[in-house]
Amino acid sequence: MLEVKGIRKSFASSEVQVLKDITFTIETGEFVCLLGKSGCGKSTLLDLLAGYTKPDGGELILNGKEIKGPGIDRGLVFQEHALYPWYTVYQNISFGPKIQKKANYMELADEYLDMIGMKKYKDYYPDSLSGGMKQRVGIARALAAEPDVLLMDEPFSALDPSTRVKLRDDLVEIWKKTTKTIIFVTHSVPEAVYLADRVIAMKDGTIQFNEKINIERKRDMNDPRFVDYVNRIEAFISNRKKKEEKLVVTND
Amino acid sequence: MKHHKRKRYKVISVVSLIMFFVIWQIYAVLNAKMGWINEAFLPAPTEVLVTFQKFFEEGTLFDHIGISMIRILKGFFVGSIVGVVVGYIMAKLPVFESILQPVINILGAIPPYAFMPLLIIWFGVGEFAKIVMIVLATFIPVLASTIQGVKSIDPLHIRSARTLGCNELQLFHHVIVKTSLPYIMAGMKTSISLCFSALVVAEMIGSDTGLGFIIVDGRNWFKVANMFMAMTSIAILQTVFQTILTMIERKLFKWKKEGLSSAIE
Numbered sequence: 044m045l046e047v048k049g050i051r052k053s054f055a056s057s058e059v060q061v062l063k064d065i066t067f068t069i070e071t072g073e074f075v076c077l078l079g080k081s082g083c084g085k086s087t088l089l090d091l092l093a094g095y096t097k098p099d100g101g102e103l104i105l106n107g108k109e110i111k112g113p114g115i116d117r118g119l120v121f122q123e124h125a126l127y128p129w130y131t132v133y134q135n136i137s138f139g140p141k142i143q144k145k146a147n148y149m150e151l152a153d154e155y156l157d158m159i160g161m162k163k164y165k166d167y168y169p170d171s172l173s174g175g176m177k178q179r180v181g182i183a184r185a186l187a188a189e190p191d192v193l194l195m196d197e198p199f200s201a202l203d204p205s206t207r208v209k210l211r212d213d214l215v216e217i218w219k220k221t222t223k224t225i226i227f228v229t230h231s232v233p234e235a236v237y238l239a240d241r242v243i244a245m246k247d248g249t250i251q252f253n254e255k256i257n258i259e260r261k262r263d264m265n266d267p268r269f270v271d272y273v274n275r276i277e278a279f280i281s282n283r284k285k286k287e288e289k290l291v292v293t294n295d
Numbered sequence: 296m297k298h299h300k301r302k303r304y305k306v307i308s309v310v311s312l313i314m315f316f317v318i319w320q321i322y323a324v325l326n327a328k329m330g331w332i333n334e335a336f337l338p339a340p341t342e343v344l345v346t347f348q349k350f351f352e353e354g355t356l357f358d359h360i361g362i363s364m365i366r367i368l369k370g371f372f373v374g375s376i377v378g379v380v381v382g383y384i385m386a387k388l389p390v391f392e393s394i395l396q397p398v399i400n401i402l403g404a405i406p407p408y409a410f411m412p413l414l415i416i417w418f419g420v421g422e423f424a425k426i427v428m429i430v431l432a433t434f435i436p437v438l439a440s441t442i443q444g445v446k447s448i449d450p451l452h453i454r455s456a457r458t459l460g461c462n463e464l465q466l467f468h469h470v471i472v473k474t475s476l477p478y479i480m481a482g483m484k485t486s487i488s489l490c491f492s493a494l495v496v497a498e499m500i501g502s503d504t505g506l507g508f509i510i511v512d513g514r515n516w517f518k519v520a521n522m523f524m525a526m527t528s529i530a531i532l533q534t535v536f537q538t539i540l541t542m543i544e545r546k547l548f549k550w551k552k553e554g555l556s557s558a559i560e
Contacts, residue, residue: 093454093458094458095454113454113457113458114458115458115459115460117458118458118459119454119455119458121451121454121455123451125449125451125452125454125455127452127469127470127473128550128551129473129548129550130550131550138459138469139459139460142459142460142461142465142469143459143460168549168550168553170550170551171553184455184459185458185459188458188459188460190458
């Protein structure tokens with residue numbers, strides 16, 4: 044279980060509080076999307092969870108232990124895949140368990156290589172792979188290190204639309220197989236509703252929406268319930284509503 | 296198709312090199328008959344070969360080449376190591392960079408060869424001054440490329456290494472060294488030609504051995520063929536050096552070449 048208790052964070056460069064008293068919990072095995080427009084604080088929160096930065100106030104507790112810095116209990120997948128170009132696909136995936144001197148690092152690497160369906164590309168170097176493949180290897184690399192939580196920072200936003208759609212389904216499959224806790228940061232409302240058990244939507248450093256998505260998987264984006272979720276969340280995180288009201292007034 | 300074209304260009308290059316010597320030979324033969332310029336000024340390639348043979352039979356050819364090679368190797372390695380170590384420290388600690396960079400900029404603006412007479416006054420005409428000269432020539436390019444390499448490390452690579460469980464030493468080995476090595480190698484390749492220039496300058500001033508000495512000696516005693524022999528040796532040695540470095544590069548950085556040449560998309 045991951046507990047986020049009253050987290051506050053601001054940066055020395057500005058007076059603005061990026062995170063204002065953020066509190067929520069995530070159950071083990073849950074798939075949560077952290078959603079919001081750019082500047083809402085979602086990436087700052089992910090950095091805190093990863094341990095790259097420290098909060099000004101509040102507590103971050105993972106399975107009873109306070110998060111004090113980067114650690115192997117949290118795996119990361121980045122927007123830019125961040126694979127090591129000097130290592131092959133296989134070497135990248137086995138990197139974590141090998142570094143941690145796990146005796147079964149080869150089995151772990153094989154297992155996740157198989158899970159992402161890239162056995163054939165085992166000996167390829169990352170530069171020779173397509174964007175979608177790289178991102179898949181990035182996911183396998185993070186999982187092979189056997190973290191408790193997988194933190195994903197807009198992992199699909201740099202991909203072309205068809206690859207993105209495909210990878211969403213793949214990720215749900217991987218999640219079902221591994222039963223890992225996933226925290227997935229995105230700025231796309233439909234993506235969040237499509238993927239998550241629960242969506243936590245943020246605006247201006249506060250949580251605006253924190254609800255379970257009660258639609259069975261595999262989800263259909265045209266399902267009225269899906270559209271309803273998207274519209275409701277959209278209203279929470281955008282300023283569009285106000286503008287529309289103004290427009291109505293001027294028309295009258 | 297592409298491969299075919301590349302092969303054809305390679306053939307053209309080889310033919311060009313052969314033609315260079317053939318034209319030179321023809322000119323020398325014609326000159327001998329027509330007497331355009333003093334024959335001794337531009338000996339034929341065959342005569343250079345004869346000179347090689349003469350030095351070989353006297354048993355001094357490999358002595359001179361060996362001495363020059365040892366000087367190059369010592370200077371090149373010491374210079375590279377100092378360049379990498381200082382470069383790494385400068386890239387990692389901004390304080391050091393701001394202290395050292397202006398001094399290095401000033402010193403780097405002076406051609407290293409200008410230091411040779413000074414080095415002889417300081418250290419005498421022995422081996423030490425010559426090696427310091429070559430170290431100076433190697434040091435600056437390796438330093439600059441090391442700084443560039445260490446600074447080009449992707450912060451995401453460091454972050455992911457940390458979450459995957461790297462300690463400081465593993466981070467250094469798997470990320471910092473791997474990222475900066477291609478840059479360092481490029482710097483070393485640049486410095487090789489400067490090294491040879493430094494060697495020749497060092498051997499021309501205050502030496503009685505080595506290839507640079509043969510050139511000066513050839514001028515003093517008007518043995519132009521000896522000069523050509525020494526210059527040819529330098530060209531061959533430098534080519535061998537560059538080839539070895541390129542081969543090491545290809546082996547070490549297979550990921551660069553293979554990654555891009557077999558790209559799927």
